[in-house]
Amino acid sequence: xxxxxxxxxxxxxxxxSLVVLHYTGMxxxxxxxxxxxxxxxxxxxxxxxxxxxxxxxxxxESKRAWHAGxxxxxxxxxxxxxxxxxxxxxxxxxxxxxPFPEKQMRSLTHLLQGIVLRHKIAPYxxxxxxxxxxxxxxxxxxxxxxxxFAEQGLxxxxxxxxxxxxxxxxxxxxxxxxxxxxxxxAAAAIAFHRHFYIENLGEDPNAESVRRIASLVQQxxxxx
Numbered sequence: 178x179x180x181x182x183x184x185x186x187x188x189x190x191x192x193x194s195l196v197v198l199h200y201t202g203m204x205x206x207x208x209x210x211x212x213x214x215x216x217x218x219x220x221x222x223x224x225x226x227x228x229x230x231x232x233x234x235x236x237x238e239s240k241r242a243w244h245a246g247x248x249x250x251x252x253x254x255x256x257x258x259x260x261x262x263x264x265x266x267x268x269x270x271x272x273x274x275x276p277f278p279e280k281q282m283r284s285l286t287h288l289l290q291g292i293v294l295r296h297k298i299a300p301y302x303x304x305x306x307x308x309x310x311x312x313x314x315x316x317x318x319x320x321x322x323x324x325x326f327a328e329q330g331l332x333x334x335x336x337x338x339x340x341x342x343x344x345x346x347x348x349x350x351x352x353x354x355x356x357x358x359x360x361x362x363a364a365a366a367i368a369f370h371r372h373f374y375i376e377n378l379g380e381d382p383n384a385e386s387v388r389r390i391a392s393l394v395q396q397x398x399x400x401x
Contacts, residue, residue, distance in 0.1 A: 202269030
């Protein structure tokens, strides 16, 4: 792990309970690091992981990095204060979005395993930037391998068979129960689909959408 200390942080007002994953949306890792460490940018993250798997530490975990912006998750409106932010070098949707390399994902797995142990992060609180800011953000996007990480306990994934609830009108109440801000229902639905149901990305929720979020909510309740 290399150190690239960013000056862009302040003090936390909440204990750490979330991990928020991002992509950099910039052409190179060098450009991303420059921006994350530039005091004029007023943005940062705790870690940045290059495509070759190199991990850069930018802000100490005890401090509040500035990565989530205006955001919300499960009643928390200051997501920065409650989270650890991890940036993944990737050009993003506007620059030529590509799958995340295996070396990068291996480094992320190792990093997340340590964070989860240190801070007792619940799997339903390992989320993406688009989950906490659905009106503004798309990252880390539909190419991120959420299911593979959930199989390692680093996130949740829906059960493959779940038929208890299939009414679409239940969908938004379940989204809110899981943690999403449903003020803008369309944005919340897209964010959910981007994470958990990319086959329906950009479409209205259907019965399968409801079954998947119901499964996730039940798993969350079982862990509380």
